[in-house]
Amino acid sequence: MKKHIWLLTLSALLLCAGCTAKKPEPKKRFVFGHAPREHYDKIKDCKLSLDLSTGSREFAAGRYAELVFLLRNEGQKEVKIPEWFKFDPNNLKVQCQIWLPGTRGPEPDMWLDVSQPVKQPAWRYPLTLPAGETQFVSSRLDFPESLVVSPGGERRYFVRAKLNLTSVELSSPVRVIVFRAGGNSGRNGGRPNNK
Numbered sequence: 001m002k003k004h005i006w007l008l009t010l011s012a013l014l015l016c017a018g019c020t021a022k023k024p025e026p027k028k029r030f031v032f033g034h035a036p037r038e039h040y041d042k043i044k045d046c047k048l049s050l051d052l053s054t055g056s057r058e059f060a061a062g063r064y065a066e067l068v069f070l071l072r073n074e075g076q077k078e079v080k081i082p083e084w085f086k087f088d089p090n091n092l093k094v095q096c097q098i099w100l101p102g103t104r105g106p107e108p109d110m111w112l113d114v115s116q117p118v119k120q121p122a123w124r125y126p127l128t129l130p131a132g133e134t135q136f137v138s139s140r141l142d143f144p145e146s147l148v149v150s151p152g153g154e155r156r157y158f159v160r161a162k163l164n165l166t167s168v169e170l171s172s173p174v175r176v177i178v179f180r181a182g183g184n185s186g187r188n189g190g191r192p193n194n195k
Contacts (some may be wrong), residue, residue: 105158
C-alpha cells in the first residue's frame with residue numbers, strides 16, 4: 001500500500017511540474033522596417049520638392065521605361081518621413097496621358113493611373129532627408145513594351161507623380177516623356193536581348 005501511495009504522489013508531482021514548466025519562447029527574427037500603422041501625423045514646416053529627372057524623359061519604344069523622380073529637401077532642416085516604403089515604387093502614384101497632336105497641355109479628365117501595384121508585404125521605415133539632400137524614387141512603366149512607333153517618329157506623353165504617403169502631400173510638376181522608334185536611348189532599363 002505504501003508503494004502505491006508513493007507512486008501516486010510521484011505521479012502527481014511530475015504532472016504538476018509538467019503543467020508549470022515554462023515553454024520555450026520562439027526566437028524573434030529581426031525584420032527591416034515596420035508594418036504600416038493606421039495613422040501618420042502630417043509633417044509640418046517642411047520644404048520638399050518632387051520632380052522627374054532630366055535623364056528620365058526620353059526612351060526607346062518597345063521597352064519598359066524607368067521613371068526616376070527626385071525628392072529634394074529644399075529647407076534648412078532635416079525632414080524625417082516615418083512611413084517611407086522599403087520597396088521604392090510603393091512611394092509614388094504615377095499618372096500619364098498621351099499628348100495628342102494639336103494639344104498644348106494635359107486635359108484634367110484624361111489622366112490614367114500607371115503606378116505599379118503596391119508590393120506586399122508593404123514594409124516601411126523612417127527616411128531622414130538632410131537639408132539640401134535628394135532621394136531618388138523610381139517607378140517602372142510597362143505599357144511602352146507594346147508601344148509601336150514608326151521609324152523617325154515619336155510618341156509623347158504627359159506624366160506627373162505624387163507621393164503615396166499620408167504624412168506628406170506632394171506632387172510633381174507635369175513633364176513630357178518621349179518614346180522614339182528602335183534602338184536603346186540608353187536612358188531606360190530595357191530588358192537585355194537573350195539571343
